[in-house]
Amino acid sequence: MFLKKKMKKSTKDYSEQINDIVKKLEKADAVLIGIGAGLSASAGLTYYGERFDNYFSDFKEKYGIEDMYSGGFYPFATKEEYWAWWSRHIFINRYEAPVGQPYIDLLDIVKHKDYFILSTNVDHQVQKAGFDKKRLFYTQGDYGLMQCSVPCHYTNYDNKDLIYQMVESEKEMKIPSNLIPTCPRCGAPMTNNLRIDNRFVEDEGWHKAQKRYSEFLEENSKKAIIYLELGVGMNTPGIIKYPFMQMTYANPKATFITLNQETFKYPDELSKQLIQLDGDIGKNLQAIRQRIESKSISN
Known part of the structure; x- marks a missing residue:
């Protein structure tokens, strides 16, 4: 009806x-x-326009990404690039934003x-x-949480300290390889706790x-x-x-x-x-x- x-x-x-x-x-x-x-x-947390350009002009120029939403689905070639994008995204929208x-x-x-x-x-x-x-x-989900990408278990983990480390260490749109998070149980890559498919924890x-x-x-x-x-x-x-x-x-x-x-x-x-x-x-x-x-x- x-x-x-x-x-x-x-x-x-x-x-x-x-x-x-x-x-x-x-x-x-x-x-x-x-x-x-x-x-x-x-409230000012826009994902496009001037705010996007202020924070992601380098990603826009290199990868052709036009807004923060579509950037979240970009097929980055390496985990170093993937987490450079996501750590910055999470930092400005979850931790830095008042x-x-x-x-x-x-x-x-x-x-x-x-x-x-x-x-x-x-x-x-x-x-x-x-x-x-x-x-x-x-x-x-929550930008402040990570999960196993498999997932091999149903526990989420706080990411604040790691996100700050990634942001502070990023160079040329990549993070150091030693900061790439892996599951503490099975060793698979960690990912954000966001509902994008049936693997959401x-x-x-x-x-x-x-x-x-x-x-x-x-x-x-x-x-x-x-x-x-x-x-x-x-x-x-x-x-x-x-x-x-x-x-x-x-x-x-x-x-x-x-x-x-x-x-x-x-x-x-x-x-x-x-x-x-x-x-x-x-x-x-x-x-x-x-x-x-x-x-x-x-x-």
């Missing part, structure tokens, strides 16, 4: 939409937050609610912002987070819950976008609130339960936070 009918865009003005979102948040029993790449892009203001504003918005976060991002911005780690399920921490997410859904799916979608596109709609739509439709008390840079078309069946706010996600979250704060002061 979600692909047959399309709903018309809301005719309400911006201020009315902000008010509607704030009212829904005030009355909600729980908030499930789905975070996609658009939220980090709004927490973005949109994440700080989001925490201010939901900190007094019963919330849970489902994220497809791997940049650690949620943790840096100070959200409760037990209220987070990052399904697609779901370790004990991943499964505990998944269990907490399932328990949150079981407890709140029939209540007055908000499904708050932030920066979720169509790369992996089966993780956040489609489930949020389906769970909203199944529960008359639920509201689906989506903030995105672009406008998506949603089915008429969701029209009474959906608030779509397009444009800059960071500015929209700031407006919601400010409206909540102004109401609190006036009360």
Whole structure:
């Protein structure tokens, strides 16, 4: 049913939409937050354009790589080149990048609610912002973790010290051979803990987070819950976008609130339960936070 009918865009003005979102948040029993790449892009962690050129102009010139996303799939000839790329990529997006203001504003918005976060991002911005780690399920991995590439076992390893060593030692887009990581058990090459194929390691921490997410859904799916979608596109709609739509439709008390840079078309069946706010996600979250704060002061 979600692909047959399309709903018309809301005719309400911006201020009315902000008010509607704030009212829904005030009355909600729980908030499930789905975070996609658009939220980090709004926070300044863009993978293309000026930021890409500032950090990867040498890779662009030598290999013809045009953005950080496609660079992650480039078939480098050697592990020295592979880890030169990835150590730099991880360093600037996981360790060097400060927490973005949109994440700080989001925490201010939901900190007094019963919330849970489902994220497809791997940049650690949620943790840096100070959200409760037990209220987070990052399904697609973490730039701060490595795993066996086979994998011969299901354990992930912290990579911070090694990434710093690689970045500091890199020369001419290569790292020293002695820094290439190998599995401590089978000796195979290590790789990033990112879900790019069926070898992705779901370790004990991943499964505990998944269990907490399932328990949150079981407890709140029939209540007055908000499904708050932030920066979720169509790369992996089966993780956040489609489930949020389906769970909203199944529960008359639920509201689906989506903030995105672009406008998506949603089915008429969701029209009474959906608030779509397009444009800059960071500015929209700031407006919601400010409206909540102004109401609190006036009360």
